[in-house]
Amino acid sequence: MALDRVADPRQPAGHAAHAAHLLPALAGRAGQRRLLERHLQPDQPAQRARIPHLPRPASVPSVIGEQAETRALHALDTDACIKLAQDLVRVPSVTGNERAVQDLVALTLEEAGLEVDRFEADVSRLKAHPRFPGMEVERTEAVLVAGLLGQKGERSLILNGHVDVVPVGNRQAWHASPWSAHIQAGRLFGRGACDMKAGLAVGIGAAAALKKSGLPLRGRLIVQSVVGEEDGGIGTFAMADRGYRADAAYVLEPTRLRLIPAQAGALSFRLRISGRSAHASVRYEGVSAIEKFELVEARLRQLEHALNQQTHPLFRDYPIAYALNIGRVRSGSWSSSVPDELECEGRVGVPVGMASAEVRRQFAGALTDAAQRDRWLGEHPPQLDWYGGQFDAVEVDPDLPAFAALRAAHAQEFDVPPELVGAPYGSDMRLLVHEAETPAILYGPGDIRQAHATDEWIAVDEIVQAARVVTAAAARYLAA
Structure with missing residues (x-):
């Protein structure tokens, strides 16, 4: 590893000016507290923890x-x-x-x-x-x-x-x-x-x-x-x-x-699934986007299982080391209508030792597999978007x-x-x-x-x- 390589970390001139829009008092701890008094509440005495003095380990x-x-x-x-x-x-x-x-x-x-x-x-x-x-x-x-x-x-x-x-x-x-x-x-x-x-x-x-x-x-x-x-x-x-x-x-x-x-890594994703709207009394004339989502979600559970087949030794105490979670689902606009669209957002874990690109490839493959098993999804495949935080x-x-x-x-x-x-x-x-x-x-x-x-x-x-x-x-x- 090369030595410290800080590329010209510049000290801005007049540093205190950055906080001048709050209050002018900048010098000393008291000044700092006045500067931020609209956020800080009155002092409470800090409780000092009592840490026992333990003997030295064998390796001194x-x-x-x-x-x-x-x-x-x-x-x-x-x-x-x-x-x-x-x-x-x-x-x-x-x-x-x-x-x-x-x-x-x-x-x-x-x-x-x-x-x-x-x-x-x-x-x-x-x-x-x-x-x-x-x-x-x-x-x-x-x-x-x-x-x-x-x-x-x-x-x-x-x-x-x-x-x-x-x-x-x-x-x-x-x-x-x-x-x-x-x-x-x-x-x-x-x-x-x-x-x-x-x-x-x-x-x-x-x-x-x-x-x-x-x-x-x-x-x-x-x-x-x-x-x-x-x-x-x-x-x-x-x-x-x-x-x-x-x-x-x-x-x-x-x-x-x-x-x-x-x-582990974590990749945020967004899925859009299409259906066909109909009146609830003849729901069989429509295609529920929620029901199609259930098929997709079941296939994604299989992907989660596959990603966890080989777990890093430091992760073996976790029931699921690399979790796939659906955190938000939005669907339907009326209780008496078959929902014709669904959007969900979630995250999929990235195993240690695996590239994020490989997880994305397997995720897309799982969606393709789900679509191949259902005629409607085959004709109207889920739309995938990788958005937000992408953690390798x-x-x-x-x-x-x-x-x-x-x-x-x-x-x-x-x-x-x-x-x-x-x-x-x-x-x-x-x-x-x-x-x-x-x-x-x-x-x-x-x-x-x-x-x-x-x-x-x-x-x-x-x-x-x-x-x-x-x-x-x-x-x-x-x-x-």
Whole structure:
């Protein structure tokens, strides 16, 4: 792997001007809070997690690595990590509307003493790129923020996190405001708390600790705060397009502090099926698009079964490693009419080791097969459109030096190595690997089962644990 290859990450002149449209007070933490006071609620004391001091594992790091970790951990402010996670949650940032929260990220990185590269990607140009990863939410802007510590050198490491979140859904189902970021019974609640503003706070906290510690680094640490992960990954794609590269990356998604070196892909699709309308009393004169959809859906279930015949070893605990799901169906316009059209949208999983193009080929083949078994479908075949996020599968070597440092730091914290598992969902990990030529793994606080959920939450203790592990790993890997 080539060394750090950041292609002129420009520091914009007058950085504070980007946030001037909100409020003029920009200096210091108090100024930052006033700048975003329309989003942030009154402070609540961060609850410090009590982490037991565990004995060292049998494999003890080198003296240099151990000293670097000690200095970095001494400089780590875990209360600040929790507080930042709360502040980030309190700024609504549903995919496509991330500017305000990115202002907060940029100011926080600036206050921590990092060089800040805040830029706005050319969305139209990126969409025209032949490898553009797709998106479901139309946007006119994409605001990206990177914080840089150290200089180009022997090693480089990216800490990647996204600020966009999914919609809250039924607001009445939440026990409190989705943007409250309140802490109750050791849990931080709010949309994006788990997925993945706490993870981003961990990355920023780790970078701040390394800066405060004064450790000499033999390379560069890059914190990436990106947008648009939820619907395709335009943010990380834009970072790669800008020239950001590194020897390795930690994507701080919620993994329950398990290390994920292999991730399935996911391809969004849309199907349109035609029928023939008729009055319900003579429905036999018509052709129900719903009934024809049932034939197609049955054949797609067979495809799902075929895709799961050979499962990667890290995915064997999942009942279905590479799921095919129909998430939305629209059909019919009147209860007394035979529906003459149906549109459905869904996603199909991409097995690790299989190209997305092969999954698309098999999917199209399944539709053709279904059409050949039914006269109507043969004459009126389903129309297929691949739209929105297109997530390739990806796998990396977990024994690369940066990942070995993370595993060692985890073992130092917990006295056991991290569990290695696969992830059956997509993320920006594949864009770092395929577009930025940067080996990447997933590791972060939180449980994916809380992501996108009503009353989304993350354990405060886990934020602290993740901050300690990531800080120690970065120090171990980068310290001179």
